Amino acid sequence: MEGRRVKAIIFDLDGTLIDSAPDIHAAVNRTLAETGDGELPLDTIRGFIGNGVPVLIERVIAARGLDPARQAAMVDTFMRHYEADPATLTTLFPGVKDAVEQFRDEGWAMGVCTNKPEAVSRAILDRLGIGSFFGTVVGGDTLDVKKPDPAVALAVKERLGATVAVYVGDSEIDAECAWKAGMRFALFTEGYHRADDVDDIPQDARFSDFDVAVAIVARLADELR
Incomplete structure (x- = not known):
């Protein structure tokens, strides 16, 4: 429908959704x-x-x-x-399953943007019981480029048919990718960032607990109206 607003959340994988x-x-x-x-x-x-x-x-x-x-x-x-066997020791970060269920229930489209190979990424998401929540997965071998090239995040947004997208990740790479793609960025501080101080990572918001992720992402999306 013309003019319909489709909101999406684009997740990084390693260090954001999963502790791999x-x-x-x-x-x-x-x-x-x-x-x-x-x-x-x-x-x-x-x-x-x-x-x-x-x-x-x-x-x-x-x-x-x-x-x-x-x-x-x-x-x-x-x-x-x-x-x-890519998921013997890998786990979801606390609160991830509840958060993606809430995003789904509130009508968000969800996708994954990762530098991990696509097939392995999908296998891990399925093994951990959350693969069905994501409309698309764009991995490090899906396109000819990898993050922080913005084409990766933009491909996720396009495949989801989104008009508004918020990027959630844990690292400097994710922050750069989101910025280059013109997306708001929420930083998950408990992942694999390399900076000693999370203040050094460009961000529009940050969180350490997925219990508050839905509210934070919704606020960032509303600012894009």
Whole structure:
């Protein structure tokens, strides 16, 4: 219908909806173990997440002082381990399930914008019982570009048929993507951001508890009227 306002919420995945660092950490260390390259701690790997698998492995290589020429082979090995079972240790952040149910009940369209491969992202969402809430998932291999390129977030908005979209994420990458896409950005502070101070991340609002996410996102959307 012409003039109908369709509001959407675009979620980042890792560090926003899901705490996936333990499974990513396990796959990284299995990759390193295959060639006797040691291990890295969970907190280190958590700080490497967000820019997609190639960048993750690039940071692993730098941290272990390995030959950069090994990146492509290590990406393949990592994906073999990770895709074998990507949600053994991964969990939803507290309050996520209730929040997406409320968004659905209030008529929001929802999509996921992530640098994780699309198929793996969908498999994890389904495994955790929330896949059906999302009208689309645009992953790091869906388009020819990754976040923070705004084309990723804009593709989610277009696929949802939205006229208004609010982006929810946990990192500097998400903030940049939202800004470039012309979207309001709500920062989930308990995720995988790299900044020591969340005030350093551009944002229109922030929250640490999904119990208040619906009200915050609704306010940001109303400001776009």
